[in-house]
Structures are given as C-alpha cells and as structure tokens.
Amino acid sequence: MKKRITYEIHGQIERNCYFRIGKALVRVEFTGGSINSTGVYPAHYITENALFQRAIENSEAYRSGEIKQGKVEILDDGKDVAQGVNEEAGDVTVIPEVTNLQQARNILISEPYNCQLSQLQNKNAVKLVAAEKGVSFPNWI
DSSP: EEEEEEETTTSSSSSEEEEEEEEEEEEEEEEEOOOETTTTEEEEEEEEOHHHHHHHHHHHHHHSSSSEEEEEEEEEEEEEEEEOSEEETTTTOOOOOOOOOOHHHHHHHHHOOOOGGOOOSSSHHHHHHHHHTTTTOOOOO
16 A cells, blocks of 8 residues: 655745665755745655655654654555545544644534634644644644
C-alpha cells in the first residue's frame, strides 16, 4: 500500500533541505508557502516515494518538529482509495489539517463533537475542550 505524504515547514515560504540516503545526498525543495491577508501557509513537499519519506522522517529536522507531516493519502495501484487525514492515535483523534483557531472551532462545533461556540471563546478554551473531547491539532500552535 503506497502513501502520498505532504511534509510542511511552518513559517517559511520556500526552503531547500538536504537528506542523506545511504551515501547519496538528496535535495528536497519545499515550495508553495505564502503569507497574505488570509494567513500564513507553510512551504510543503509532496511525495509518494517511500525512500524519500523514510529519509525525511529519520532527519533531525523532522524529529525536532521543524518539518511536520501534513496530509496523508493512502493509494492503491496509483488511485486514491481513502483520505488518511484523520489518524487515530490511541484515544486521541489527530487532525493535522487544522492550522488556525477558526478551523479548530469549526471542527469542534460540528458532528460528532457538538460543542457550543460559547465554550470556544479563545485559544486556551479551544485547546482545553479539544483535550476533553480527545482531539489533537498538531499543526496549530
């Protein structure tokens, strides 16, 4: 089963990173980031190559949290089968596509959480309610 994984570097518009694969040094270009009136969008790199995925995930930048894993798509024979965006980590639902307060509120207000907007007035309140409901937003700081 192949995976298409999006890796993100928050706070940067573009960046070149070098990863060691055996004796080779491979350059990976993170691009597509932007800063505008709607927010800050991270530079990203999308790959289906398991070798590149392993190299990125074994790097110091990934382990330190500088590079984060975004969207994960499960592929079957080159065709999309399912969106692997919401991952279950024990009793916690991990939702990596949430990157700001409004997106977190929208998730918690909708099914199956059904929270009231009055419970979600600030960042700390949203994080507290998310923890109570067993939801994690790793790409929202």
